[in-house]
Amino acid sequence: MKHTLKYLYSFCLLFSMFLVKAQDTTATAPPEEIALKKTKTEAVKTAKTAKPVIQKAVNDSIKIKTDRYGLRVGVDLYKLTRGFYDKDYKGIEVVADFRLTKKYYLAAELGFEDKTTDDDRLNSTATGTYIKGGFDYNFYQNWLDMENVITIGLRGGFSTFSQQLNSYKVYNPNPYWGEQPSIISERKYDGLTAGWGEVAVGLKAEVFSNFFVGFGVQLKLLVANKKPDDFDNLYIPGFNRTYDGNFGVGFNYTVSYFIPIFKKKVVTPEITKKATPKK
Amino acid sequence: MKKIISFLLLFTFGLSSCEKDDICDADTPTTPRLVISFYLYKDPQTAANVKNLKVIGEGVESGEGIIFNENGTDVTKYLTNASTISIPLRTDADTVTYSFILNSGNTIATNTDILTFNYSRNTVYVSRACGFKTTFNLLTNNPAGNPPTTPFVRTDSPAADGFWMEAVQVIESNIESENETHIKILI
Numbered sequence: 001m002k003h004t005l006k007y008l009y010s011f012c013l014l015f016s017m018f019l020v021k022a023q024d025t026t027a028t029a030p031p032e033e034i035a036l037k038k039t040k041t042e043a044v045k046t047a048k049t050a051k052p053v054i055q056k057a058v059n060d061s062i063k064i065k066t067d068r069y070g071l072r073v074g075v076d077l078y079k080l081t082r083g084f085y086d087k088d089y090k091g092i093e094v095v096a097d098f099r100l101t102k103k104y105y106l107a108a109e110l111g112f113e114d115k116t117t118d119d120d121r122l123n124s125t126a127t128g129t130y131i132k133g134g135f136d137y138n139f140y141q142n143w144l145d146m147e148n149v150i151t152i153g154l155r156g157g158f159s160t161f162s163q164q165l166n167s168y169k170v171y172n173p174n175p176y177w178g179e180q181p182s183i184i185s186e187r188k189y190d191g192l193t194a195g196w197g198e199v200a201v202g203l204k205a206e207v208f209s210n211f212f213v214g215f216g217v218q219l220k221l222l223v224a225n226k227k228p229d230d231f232d233n234l235y236i237p238g239f240n241r242t243y244d245g246n247f248g249v250g251f252n253y254t255v256s257y258f259i260p261i262f263k264k265k266v267v268t269p270e271i272t273k274k275a276t277p278k279k
Numbered sequence: 280m281k282k283i284i285s286f287l288l289l290f291t292f293g294l295s296s297c298e299k300d301d302i303c304d305a306d307t308p309t310t311p312r313l314v315i316s317f318y319l320y321k322d323p324q325t326a327a328n329v330k331n332l333k334v335i336g337e338g339v340e341s342g343e344g345i346i347f348n349e350n351g352t353d354v355t356k357y358l359t360n361a362s363t364i365s366i367p368l369r370t371d372a373d374t375v376t377y378s379f380i381l382n383s384g385n386t387i388a389t390n391t392d393i394l395t396f397n398y399s400r401n402t403v404y405v406s407r408a409c410g411f412k413t414t415f416n417l418l419t420n421n422p423a424g425n426p427p428t429t430p431f432v433r434t435d436s437p438a439a440d441g442f443w444m445e446a447v448q449v450i451e452s453n454i455e456s457e458n459e460t461h462i463k464i465l466i
Contacts, residue, residue, distance in 0.1 A: 171410050174365075234407055
């Protein structure tokens with residue numbers, strides 16, 4: 001516990017350094033470029049208290065917005081906390097995305113899962129790691145300098161894992177000789193792999209400066225699945241439970257931190273028209 | 280925004296609630312029974328119906344026979360007059376013994392023959408809902424082997440009423456489905 005706290009503090013310290021850095025760069029932005037139409041500022045005032053970027057209005061000026069680009073890293077709290085209340089589950093997932101263009105983000109998830117699946121007739125444990133990579137498209141139009149995202153994205157996933165069959169029952173539709181009890185087994189199947197594609201829908205909202213809370217759901221389609229000879233992959237880390245078809249679903253709840261790396265100025269198109277003759 | 284959040288939450292809860300939906304379908308081929316067909320001894324190509332056959336497993340606690348007719352009364356549900364019967368093999372032992380009682384209920388004409396089947400077992404994965412199934416292999420006839428193996432042993436009942444089964448033949452020693460005859464009995 002003491003150690004955890006120590007790490008927590010050092011993380012906070014690390015993050016606070018980033019914060020300071022972020023503030024610095026904001027201040028260096030030339031003030032004459034950062035201006036707004038009077039009407040717009042009114043709206044801002046009601047919506048959100050002005051950040052340093054939004055300066056006092058000068059009439060008939062150009063609205064310039066800076067978009068921050070950087071890396072957002074986080075962790076899936078759903079997987080992390082599930083281990084506390086579900087004794088059959090241990091897992092962690094690290095999520096990251098990097099803003100490529102105004103609306104596109106490069107996204108990846110890396111995780112580990114250890115899950116015991118208890119079905120009526122089978123009890124098996126799947127353990128393994130997975131990686132998912134792809135992109136997100138943000139279709140949410142932010143107000144001014146807000147950076148919330150609602151995304152739809154595509155991912156390719158790959159998992160390498162092992163399965164252990166803990167116990168099983170023999171299904172006998174004619175139990176004339178009585179129902180056979182469950183048989184304890186120690187069969188282990190190593191070197192299993194699976195690949196899949198998924199459509200991910202999610203949102204991330206900035207709750208504090210640079211801290212994002214988000215969640216998402218994923219619909220998955222299994223493409224490749226290396227099964228054991230005499231068993232099936234009942235749970236694939238990253239893909240989750242398998243169904244008779246190739247479909248799967250997933251859910252995550254993330255807390256992430258945005259590390260700003262650089263900025264791009266954005267001029268809103270309709271104001272640019274007005275502004276060009278001035279220059 | 281709030282609408283989307285609540286929708287997504289509802290969606291995910293909806294998904295998590297429909298997990299335990301697997302029931303082993305009755306049509307799924309699982310542990311097969313041994314299929315026995317009866318033919319005339321004089322004309323081995325002609326199927327023959329047995330008369331009021333009752334089959335009881337040796338060592339069954341209740342002493343009840345195999346139910347052939349679910350809708351029958353306490354007496355008739357154990358009786359069959361068909362030319363083909365299916366009997367379960369033990370999934371927890373490599374041998375099973377059944378008494379085949381012909382003309383059951385008729386004290387004068389009743390005749391009991393006893394068949395012991397010897398086999399090996401395999402456990403085969405079926406599906407998440409059904410778990411595993413057992414398939415059987417009747418042992419091949421090798422009386423000189425060590426230990427000697429025979430797929431079946433036919434013995435008469437203690438009453439020494441003679442054999443009503445004239446001959447027993449193994450048609451298919453791999454018992455993997457119920458769609459074929461495994462044992463042919465000539466009567």
